[in-house]
Amino acid sequence: MDTIVSVSNLEKSYHSKKAVAGISFSIQKGEIIGLLGPNGAGKSTTINILATVLSPDHGEVQILGYDLIREAKSIKKEIGIVPQDIAIFEEITAEQNVRFFAGLYGFKRNKLNELVQEALELVGLYDKKDDKPRTFSGGMKRRLNIACAIAHQPKLIIMDEPTVGIDPQSRNHILNSIKTLRQNGATIIYSTHYMEEVESLSDRIMIMNEGRIIAEDTKENLIQNIGNxxxxxxxxxxxxxxxxxxxxxxxxxxxxxxxxxxxxxxxxxxxxxxxxxxxxxxxxxxxxxxxxxxxxxxxxxxxxxxxxxxxx
Amino acid sequence: MRFLRIVKFDFGNIFKNSTLLISNTVIPLILIGLMGFVTQSFFGNGIMSSYDYYGVSMVILSALLIIMTATNAFMEGRVKQANIRMIYAPIPKFEIYLSKIISTYILGTLAFSSILIIGQYFFYINYGGTNLPYILLIVNMLVLFGSCFGTMMCCLLGDEEKASSISQLPVLLFSAFGGIFFSVYGLGKMVAAISCLSPVRWIMECAFRIIYDNDFALLLPVTFSLLGASIVCIVICQLTFKPEEFTC
Amino acid sequence: MLSLIKNKFLRIPEKLHILIIAVIVMPLFIGAAIFFSGHFMTSYKIAFITDQAVSIPENEAMRINKMNEAPTASSLAMGEYNAFVETNKNGEFTVTTLNDESDKKAIQTFFETGKLPEINKTEQRGTGTNILGFVLVVALMQGVALTTFYPDDRNNATFKRILTSPAESKQYLAAQGIFTFIGLYVPTFTAIAITKIIFGAEIGFGLGTLAILLVILTSLATAFSLFMASIMNRNISLATSGISIVTCIMAGCFFSFTGDSEVLDVISNILPQKAFMAMSQTVENGASFQEFAGALSYIFLWIIVLGVAGNVVTKRKIKKGVY
The missing domain is CATH 3.30.70.100 (Alpha-Beta Plaits)
Incomplete structure (x- = not known):
């Protein structure tokens, strides 16, 4: 199996508080990793570092064989981030949103059209492509939030609580989309507060607490070893x-x-x-x-x- | 009691915003000093120095710009959500916008009264000597009007950015045609006639008459006009403020 | 980069109010300012207070109203009259004015001799430079309104999202800068050009020279607005307006002045607006490039410093996790 993410002794502090306290893990190609932890456990900091928007204090991170510090630009081309915030432009249509973000990865004309259509179809918003997000429900906005992250067909997708506060129908749609993405070959890091999502999606689960990974295994093994x-x-x-x-x-x-x-x-x-x-x-x-x-x-x-x- | 608590909360929000504080205290003083300094060669040693002229005009301009503070206190990004949240509490809607008006007015009154007093007694700007209380009254009425107008614009437009950028236009127009920056008489009879439509012009004239002629003829008309205009703004607030529109 | 610029233009309809102000209203103000500056009366309006039958000399620079009683002092303050002239039984004239001593003497001499003396005022600034002084103030204040997408994107987390793509913060800022520049330049140039061509207003420069001077002016306003939007998180517009007005007064954008405060001189000499005004005047006087090369380099230095500082501040914030 190819190693997609390799993290070793990763540390990040805010002032004197260690948000991430020397964690190490690796993720293999095609895996869905569920990242669990209470608030303030260090999940978002870890995700922001992997997303290249936050510099670590110490440690080594390799994503798809690229070094996080030296080759951030190469990494950026290969990853897709679904942020916790609904980071979309309310003023332009759904299609223009996806087109803009995919366009940042250098795609043009026919290829871009194709990718935009695929992304919108995957999240079930193709028929709403000409509508502006301000007319969308919370769930639809979350789906568009995902479409903007996956249109460029990234090899690694990092999702930071992508289903917060949405209706069951949209949630099912999102969960099915994630499964489809994996079938298409993507590797996914999935951070959430919803245990049932992790249970149904993840191949492996990482539990973080106080900046450390306190457990990392399959769901069955975790229950067997810790909570049997x-x-x-x-x-x-x-x-x-x-x-x-x-x-x-x-x-x-x-x-x-x-x-x-x-x-x-x-x-x-x-x-x-x-x-x-x-x-x-x-x-x-x-x-x-x-x-x-x-x-x-x-x-x-x-x-x-x-x-x-x-x-x- | 509950309303006082809301006013206190709103006042605290404005007071904690250093940009708003500076723009209502330090900036007017800097503007008076600078405009007075750069234009002093145009003024002789007569009854009025450049500082006396811009001491009045810049205070009037700054007091009118309290509109920006009002729009900010109501709907600036960080306070908007918390402000609008009050609609869930069992309070009538007028308490929401009225508390913004009052808290802005309190800040403006304190700030501009201090500027006038400091200006007269420490910087020897002519604010009328013993007639200072009347100048304080006019400026305070202007602050009240600005607070009401800014809040009304928020109620009408529902957005701080829109409200403050659109409010700047009448402020700029009234100021330019009111003689804030230069005398409108220099632009000919027609412009001088147009300037009669600018409330700023009447406020300026009222202040200068009180200061230099001991003439109070315009005091009551100006005071009551500003008060009346403030009441109109409040009525429009009551008619147009729909808190439920801000919840999504 | 192109996507980033296109994105700003696509979002224009939602920010129509700001754009209408920046693109239509402000140019109208500029046009009106140019129009009115050409109509500014240089004559004195005098209230001549006398109850005697005195013959008044005539001159188009003096508009004299004869009256029995002196108007109120506030009419001097409001500028309704520039001076009151009173005469006594001996035929001596007393001039009361708020204007400076040279004006007072000129009026006195006029009444005594019937002739208006040459007034040796300090060198007057050209019309073109006055216009550009006003445009500079407007551009500095409006630039930040046209930069509004940048703080919006930070607030809505779309800026952070863009940073996770191969686009870098400096590309984003450059795209925002280009958008702001176009938004400032096109309407301003059009407004001045129309006022000159259609209304025949005197603008002091040829259109080509004006176009180049406006590029410099607009670049400065763009760099300043990017800098302000980078360092501040809230009340950007208010703070920018305050700083713009104060520094523009100090730099003499409104009034040309010679003060006797060394501190103010030092501070105002640092300001790029002062260099711009000096350069504009030099150009208007028809001087050669060498004569304003220093001022031009200094303005460019400011543009670069503001641009780079905005970029560095943004990068630092990103590093700290503040987007």
């Missing part, structure tokens, strides 16, 4: 009466996290730990309003790793 168990969630009224370490000492408990009033306890799947946990809580005078249990999933794995839910 049951997560119990207690809504606790008076947690200060119990020591977290005491819960850890229960045989089979693999993780304990507290977020606000929610106490998350992950236990190995086939161990009967629930009885011991409840007894310990009650013995220590803890009262709880509600208890739920959830089998291992990407979401519980994420929670297990970061101690936060995805949208925190």
């Amino acid at each position: 168990g049951i997560t119990y969630t207690f809504k606790i009224n008076n947690f200060n009466q119990i020591n977290k370490n005491e819960i850890f000492q229960i045989h089979g408990v693999t993780n304990v996290q507290l977020t606000g009033k929610d106490l998350f306890i992950t236990s190995e799947k086939n161990k009967d730990t629930l009885h011991s946990i409840v007894s310990l809580l009650l013995d220590n005078g803890c009262s709880f309003e509600k208890m739920t249990s959830k089998e291992a999933s990407l979401e519980t794995a994420f929670l297990d790793l970061t101690g936060r839910s995805l949208r925190d």
Whole structure:
């Protein structure tokens, strides 16, 4: 397999805060990589560096064999960025938007016409090509946002939360478009807050937290390795009466996290730990309003790793 | 109480904008100083120096340009969304635009009153001596009118950029024909007659009459005309401001 | 590059209000200013206050209104009269004016002798230079309105998006500069040319010379607006107007002046507008290229410095992640 992206010891700080703290990873041709992480995890900084619009402080990045610093221009020709913001011109038509951005890559006349048409068809906006985006719904604008990034047929597409705040129909359209792009040979980095999108699209998932990659694997392996168990969630009224370490000492408990009033306890799947946990809580005078249990999933794995839910 | 809180919030927004602050405080003083300096050779040692002339005309021009502050306070990119958000709160729509008018007016009143007082007592510009309060009154009325006019333009056009660029035209026209930069009488009888249509001309004449002739004949007509024009602007604001149009 | 320029033109209809002002209204103002500057009266309007039957000498430079009572002082301030002349029983004349001493003496002499003395005013500036002084102020203020797409693109994240393509920030700025230049140059030149050709106004230069001087003037305004749009994030128009007016007054774009403040002289000599006004006057006087080569080089230096500074600031912002 060809390596499309190779990142080694990448670092970036804003003032004294490390936004990206020495991450390394590689992406192979044709992969869809899901990039997950809570807000402030360093996803956007990483994406901006890969998109060549932000200089790293340290580390090496190679994209399609080009060095990020020395050969940024060559990289730019081969990548397509779908920014988190809807970065389109509201004043001109959808077709003029796509034509403008594709034109920046040097395409002209017939080839340009062909690429513009293909991009608009892929996102399902060809019949709206002569309309101005101000008449579009949020979902249509997001689709145009994607069309502008892919018209020049980039080998690597980086999508930064491309489906934020849109209707289910547009979301399905976008997800299908991404699958088509991959079938056509593109490699895709997909950053999102929506777990189900990552689950349905990604070959591999990278989870970032506090500027580091804390896990990187297939969905199945992530769940297997990290979250293969049951997560119990207690809504606790008076947690200060119990020591977290005491819960850890229960045989089979693999993780304990507290977020606000929610106490998350992950236990190995086939161990009967629930009885011991409840007894310990009650013995220590803890009262709880509600208890739920959830089998291992990407979401519980994420929670297990970061101690936060995805949208925190 | 709630309305006061909105006014306080709006005033804070203007106060935090250094460009707006400078353009209402430092720039008028610089303009008076510069125009006075560069034209002093045209003026003799008579009753009025170049600084006296431009002290009046530049304050009037700058006070009229409070229109830009008003459009900015209402619909400048960064404050527009937060301002428009108020439509979701259970407050009548007049409180939204009226608070912009009042906060702009407060800033203008403080700024231009200070300039007049500093000008008269520290830079010895002739603002009428004991008649200064009347000049303060006219300038404050002009500031009120500018605040109302700028806000009205925002209500009509819904966009700061449009409102401020289009507002510049009447300001430029009224100023040029009002004798802000040079005497309109030098351009012949016809232009002098046209200048009667410029409110700036009447404000200038009113100020000069108070300062040099102790003549208050124009004071009430000018004051009430500006007040009346301000009320008309507010009525137009009420009729045309449709907050729901700004939500998308 | 061509795509970037074309993109600006495609977006014109949505910014019609600004363009109408820049392309139609401002040229109209310029045309009107030229028209009126040709009609500016150089004669004095005098209020002659006397209750005696005195014969008044006649001269077309003096428009004298005879009256019994002195008009108000504010009529001097408003410019309705340039001077009041009073006479006493001994036939002596007293002149009250806001004008300078040489004007006062001239009026006094006229009333005493019936003849108007030659007034040795400082060298008058040419009509063409006066016109270009006014155009320079308008161009500096309007340039930023025509550069509005650049801050718009930053606010709408389209600038950042463009940067992810092979187009570089300097290409973007160059495209914006070309757009601003065309938007300033074409209507301004057309307005002045029409005023000269159709209305026969005196503009002090041949059309060819005017075309070249306007290229320099417009380039300066373009570089300045790009610089301002690069360094500022908000209130660009307000700040640019303020700086333009203040520096143009200092540089003598409105009035030619000789002051006695060394500080102001030093500051105004640094300003490119001053060099432009000096160059324009030299050209209008029919001097050879050598005589204004220094001023021309100095203006070009400013254009380059402003352009490069705008580019460097933009690059720095991009490096910091501020687009």
